[in-house]
Amino acid sequence: MTFSDSVPSWPDDLPVAATAVTDGGLINRALRWNELFGPWPEEVRARLAAQARLRRYGRRTQVLAHDRQARELLCVVSGCLEVGCVDAEGRKFVHGLLGPGHIAPLVRLLEDVPLPYDYHAHEASVIVHLSCEVVLEVLGSQPSLWREVARLALQRQRYSLATLHERALGGIPQRLVVTLLRLAAFYGNSEPEGLALRVRLSQHDLAAMLGVSRQTINREMGELIAQGVLEATYNRIVIKDLERLQVMAGSP
Missing domain, CATH: 1.10.10.10 (Winged helix-like DNA-binding domain superfamily/Winged helix DNA-binding domain)
Structure with missing residues (x-):
């Protein structure tokens, strides 16, 4: 189960665990192969990379544990990011598993209260954190880039509708x-x-x-x-x- 229908092919030669690759190098290459940022101009990705943070998480570790409502985008470099929630009775629901090249939570580009989802490293994972404010500044200066945001948002909507259809029928x-x-x-x-x-x-x-x-x-x-x-x-x-x-x- 995943959110998006297509993702760029992640290069086989990307040694995410190798000490020879700096965090900055990983961030740049991760944004280049990301489903949202891949088509963006190189100079724009460089602007985002300068403000990004790279974090490594052990299996089952909560991401954004410091602030569940932090307005950050999470770009998966390696491993697998689990998106889920727990209901009032303590039952867990997994909405999606995101692998390398995927990004979440896109809805946090909105200014209202974030949806109550939690994010965990399903496997040992490397994640790039991007401030939504920085991304919105870029989008404000280059409105044409909203097209890629809209494309990805529509793919996510199609996935959600398909899931609802399957659950109902x-x-x-x-x-x-x-x-x-x-x-x-x-x-x-x-x-x-x-x-x-x-x-x-x-x-x-x-x-x-x-x-x-x-x-x-x-x-x-x-x-x-x-x-x-x-x-x-x-x-x-x-x-x-x-x-x-x-x-x-x-x-x-």
Whole structure:
């Protein structure tokens, strides 16, 4: 499950953990390959990079813990950013997983009170923090760049509407299949045994994505495993029959 439909191909030679690459170098390259800032002029990205901060987070660490309502944009350099919330009864809901090249929370460019979402490093992650005020200053000086903001916002709206449609009309088995296919599109890695997801996912994670119980996910995953469509071990999922999963996603 992700927010956006497309993201620039992240270069294989970007050594985010290498000491030879400075934080400034990582920030510049991260903005160049970002889904929002990639098409922006180089001099504009340099202006943003000069005001940006690079932070490294351990797995499950909360991002923006110092201020949940901070008006900052988060650009994922490496790892995976989890966007979610907890309801009044303590149940967790995961709205999306964002990998390298993605940006959130776009709505914090608005001046009203931010939506009550939390951000955690789903995996050990490197994140670029950008002040919304700095981004808005750039947009004010170059209004044509709002076009890229609008494009990305519309993609996010389409995703949200599709999710609402699935929740209202789709059964749990089909919703699980669609979620797995979305994850495979962004995190799939071809291996001899099938298409392995490069992000660690537990049954609790999948349950939080679909808004169901872990027991329900356990049952539905068991069905897919029994049919030979999936192979699942602790925090690891391999899609063994992608074509069949795609057919199942199109079933009513």
